[in-house]
Amino acid sequence: MPLHSSRLAVDEGTPVRRRPWPVWPQPADGALDALSRVLRSGRWAISGPYRGVESAERRFARRFADYHHIAHCVPASSGTASLMLALEACGVGAGDEVILPGVTWVASASTVVGVNAVPVFADIDPETLCLDPDAVEAAITPATKAIVVVHLYAAVADLTRLKEVADRHGIVLIEDCAQAHGAEFEGHKVGTFGAVGTFSMQQSKVLTSGEGGAAITADPVLARRMEHLRADGRCYGDTAPLSGRMELVETGELMGSNRCLSEFQAAVLTEQLGELDRFNARRAHNAELLDALLVDAGYRPQRSAPGTTARTYYTYAAELPEAELPGADIAKVTEALTAELGFPVTPSYSPLNANPLYDPSSRSRFALGPQHEKLIDPARFVLPVSGRLTRRLVTFHHAALLGDESDMRDIAEAFTKVLQHGAALAA
Template sequence: MRTEPAVHAAAPVRNGRPWPRWPLPAAGAADALLDVLHSDRWSIASPYGGRPTREQRFAAEFADYLGARHCIPTASGTAALMTALEACGVGAGDEVIVPALSWAASASTVLGVNAVPVFADVDPHTLCLDPAAAEAAVTPATKAIVVVHLYSALADLDALRGVADRHGLALIEDSAQAHGAAYRGRKAGTLGDIGTFSMHHTKVLTSGEGGAAVTDDPVLARRIEHLRADGRARAARPPAIGMPELVETGELTGSNRCLSEFQSALLSAQLPELDTLNAVRRGNARLLDGLLSGLGLRPQQTSPGTTARTYFGYAVRLPREEDPSGPTAAEVGAAVTAELGLHVRPVYAPLYESPLYGPATRRRFSLGPGHLERLDPGRYDLPGARRAAGSWLTFHHSALLGDAADMQDIAEAFRRVLARPHARAA
């Protein structure tokens, strides 16, 4: 059996020195929050106060930044994905193709609209959905493809758009980890029928919690607007002061998945700094790519159409395939974490093995005979996702907001750990 890597006799590389903090409040963030606090409106459902809501303002700013016609803020990235799926007509019994390597929400949101997530394998270089695997997973029950831009890579949108168009499927772009990235000059999130974003605490644009859906299609935008506001939509004209601005149209039943005015104001303050921070991460990632490649590690690649890269996480592959007897990703990650005081961990487990994906744990997903069998994760064993989980490591983008010396520390920690003897017992 394997043992943990031997403890290095020298002091840790980092030895307690701190890493850059995250989140970083932007200039004006505190004033923006105070402005909402002392206003007469904390929610878009509050009575009309004579001026646009902060949510409206952020929606316009984010749509302009992305080059999208419509932006509908939501309470979370999960809410954005669920409303996007339903807006595209996904419902009970439909199949949705999702990448096997992703965060749990890629599958749980499909479950949440009573549909069936179908896992497809990932590209071994980008870790994003493999277009050939996606096409092979299409059946007569398939309604949509959800493509996830993972860690720092953009998926092959040319090929995936082709798959969706050939089979008449909706293409939903999960850009929760790709704020500001671009594909052939267009911002991530604007190349599918709908793009979704998360503004969770960990993301490169954050309000603690929050999300957004974007689209160029006015019909889809109106459906999402209803789905996230209990079936209500903003009135075509401003109402009288003190009256509700949301109208009960009766068009579509929804749920309350609205972004608060505090979160919207915070996002408006943070958005102008996004590109500057992304550029810092990008520059440090290029430096780190060179340093780690020199140690025999392989940094994550992105698809050829990428014209601007965003780093939610830095991901690197260990030389496990060349030396299967070497330490596992979990072992190396734990040792590098001890050297750096920075959480370096394996990439996501395959979704069908994730403890966060358990359809049988909730009765609401038992829709009838045979449905739970269609959801059974035991149906899958995808080699690309399995190999990735055992040989790739990642760490949070905040470390990339440091300087060249910080990148040298990361490389030195990997050098030390990979150079150690790793005991094996029969």
């Protein structure tokens, strides 16, 4: 790497990179035609009138299930909705404890509170940034009903150990795969190891329709419960209705809410799914090259758990070298990297026990009594590994990994330049 005597770009120096970066999302070739077909179909939602053809939602559900080699997929309006479906279908409710990683997107925790359960934050593994199985074991109480394992950023959690802990204690394991579409553990897709696997298809995700989600399961009972929960207590009937009638049947089995995916989103997702593996392969190839370059510079890229056979790169994450940046202000470091590269480089998610986006006390709907309010107070948790690592992690979105080798060298050059000006970035 070249030595940089010039000033940092953030201090009006010359940036490493001025050329544009790849943008995301990138539509599949058939996406526009798929949208046009829905637009002219006379059915824009699964609650719309049946027109004698299979719904786009059913087509996507079948293909997403087939992609995972699993029996059932229930699409939903978002990743948050999908996780809520999974929790409620598995019987998680008022007063139940659900163990979560201390570092994850805030919706992992707010969704648990949303079903009147109690989030319990466990610390993370310093290599993978995912749930530490030993911390999970220590957090289990008689009130523990479920473990939600999040495959964070570009790592797969230690599913072997987490599944063993869950099975031994008779606790439901749910996989939050919002950032891991297509990742594999021991040759099987993530989302197929727990009772339910949940996914987000929000704008930034590697499989996206702008907003959307899905839950997958091998259990037909859980699948039927999730169908009811996402469509106001209705589900598809066993036979097709007359044209013009609603395809959803009012069974009276289970009260639900409206968390349905639109026909437009389902049509886009079906087309985008055909491109997922190609995009994932490109990101993985570039990430492997970037790993080698950054390790040489002293950074420590995120690792995946032993047993991982395919990684999905939603976010690239690396820990700052302690020797070169012993007292770095992470905000200053990421600001400097952003200025050098021309795309956002950010700190990691804040630990949930100190995350400003997670504050149940700010909403009166969660004020269910003094005891419950104490239980859902995030400040009661101590997460030393999460706290230490999030002060040292830099991250960026997967779009930057869709370029070529020269793009990865630009990223590595910027990271090296920032190291060489480390004294100016001290806290």
